[in-house]
Amino acid sequence: MATKKTVKPLLGPRDERTLGQLTGLADGVVAAADKKRDPHMDIPTRALSNVRYNQSKKILEMGANTTRRQLFNLSQAKSFMQTMLVASGTKQLIDQGKTTSIRGLFYLLKHTIEGTREETFADQSECDPVIEDTEVLLGSLREEMHLYAQKRGDMVGQLVLTDQGDEIDCSRMGSGGYGIPSIVEPETIRFKKCDARFVLHVEKDTVWQRFNEDKFWRKHKCILTHGGGQPSRGVRRLLYRLHNELKLPVYCLLDNDPWGYYIYSVIKQGSINLAYESRRMAIPGARFLGLRSKDFERCKLSDSVKINLSDTDRRRAKQIANYPWFAKKKPWQVEIKRMLANGFKLEVEALISKDISYVTEEYAPARLKEKDWLD
């Protein structure tokens, strides 16, 4: 079917750059063929062994190891061709000025190879690692390859931005908020006016609703976001941009449990599985505002709100305590040890037992005033 282009895509400098890399990749294959050499590519190795914590930049980084993928190698031919296929699909998306999900790209590329019964991809799980390979190969974020992830999270606060030219005043978004897009690159999202002094990122939409209903962001001149649990790529990238471009401190209000620690760790240092994204997603300066293991006593909570730690919780807590960015920080060791000693975890919602708005009127303001957070 012929592609109908209703909008002539404008290629920004970033698309030009990604296209250049895609073309370079293809040119490399052609050049090798011309010289009668075996076409190959050297893909940075995406394995734990090739991930290291950069102490000075304070983010996770990939090491220098690469894995060679050759066309004329029986065990590598298929993945070589799959990588070229993903690259060509990406080029098609950029050429058309369109974006899709990784599921969409899978369907776009999945077909039976002519004259055979061989499928290009058996299923999504075969396509996903090739997409990640292509990301590291091109040194591009997935979003630059016009691929979007699941959309999750909302934002309100003292910020005016434009999203594809539409002006969005985040201080006039009612109870619903602005739904954070999956792709928040500067080509789409531009910050126009910011009266915020910081960003408060909370774990759950239910907590976000409490802060928004109490108009915390107006009183404290801030931006309020949530990620619906583990924040999506769009949320992480947006926090990164707010922190780096607008120089806003980012405070995280998460549950006092290993999952809350882990969410903070991903926001701050990046994800171990996708270490190559850290340099454009991780926020080493992000601060952990709470909940803290000492809050049960500090806030005089009742026994009713305790949730016993499971064996999995204890194991996860010990793993997290050993992460290199926590291992050498005494306050974090104290924090995690105390949770283990407590034997229970605490949800942010537990503060409601004090008062519905205790978290917005007492807890968060006090921590911010006392500068009492973990780094």
Next chain:
Amino acid sequence: MATKKTVKPLLGPRDERTLGQLTGLADGVVAAADKKRDPHMDIPTRALSNVRYNQSKKILEMGANTTRRQLFNLSQAKSFMQTMLVASGTKQLIDQGKTTSIRGLFYLLKHTIEGTREETFADQSECDPVIEDTEVLLGSLREEMHLYAQKRGDMVGQLVLTDQGDEIDCSRMGSGGYGIPSIVEPETIRFKKCDARFVLHVEKDTVWQRFNEDKFWRKHKCILTHGGGQPSRGVRRLLYRLHNELKLPVYCLLDNDPWGYYIYSVIKQGSINLAYESRRMAIPGARFLGLRSKDFERCKLSDSVKINLSDTDRRRAKQIANYPWFAKKKPWQVEIKRMLANGFKLEVEALISKDISYVTEEYAPARLKEKDWLD
């Protein structure tokens, strides 16, 4: 701790009504005590045996059965008191003009009863059914009791609304959209200007992003929503209001699988578990635009996009075919039988194999033009 009220809550007619019912409930107990009678309440029975399909209204309804709950009955005393506790928590929320999640209400009410080691609620799973009992007892939606559910789903399109006084132009929401709130009652959300001729509701955020990127809603003058899978209560209630107050047809674009059929069924007839909400949530006029079992042939899709049905899929499909609102409709029987005969299911994203924008430029417009949908 003293509650600080920063905003004096304005009680709308709906809050007055809910408060009246709460007071009535409490007065009943006092009146019984005054007359030295055993306090009791008759709670409409929330069981499958008390759910019926109303053929003329075309929604699920609760029957007339009630279950008596008495204070002076050893097996009922605890749940009697829990019900009163939930009612008093609700009253507190309305009095303060605040809302919270069911998790929040749980923490608000959970405490050790003075002089005992007895907890008011052991855990959330003990509190949730009592909240539902209170809903049916009061004849109130959960949202009218100031309780919000998870927030999920976004909206864009030819609609201007106000949300807590903030004007939101859904045609100027960029790529992110307006995050649909959990509570969308008329006290919060008012429709101001609507140029839309219909609502297109899609299952997934990824499909929604495709339709929004192609500005389908502008070309076809509609409102575009998604529910991130099974739509949240807020999304369902908003669709209900758009359909009933603005008289907009609601078209659903879902996967061609039992889960897609089920999502449609819940939007249209209501949920079996929460039948009492149907009269303010269910949209009997909602239409199933696709995907259809005949689409594999009609759209000339390739074998690559087929996903084999599992045994669970087959069992679910047969159950759904027997739902009273599908059982007597020949087109639905044909539809479901054909999926079973196909032996495979199809995701909306499968249409991308034709072209990235096939779904927005060909599929949906053709179905709407031909009026080819299932009722």
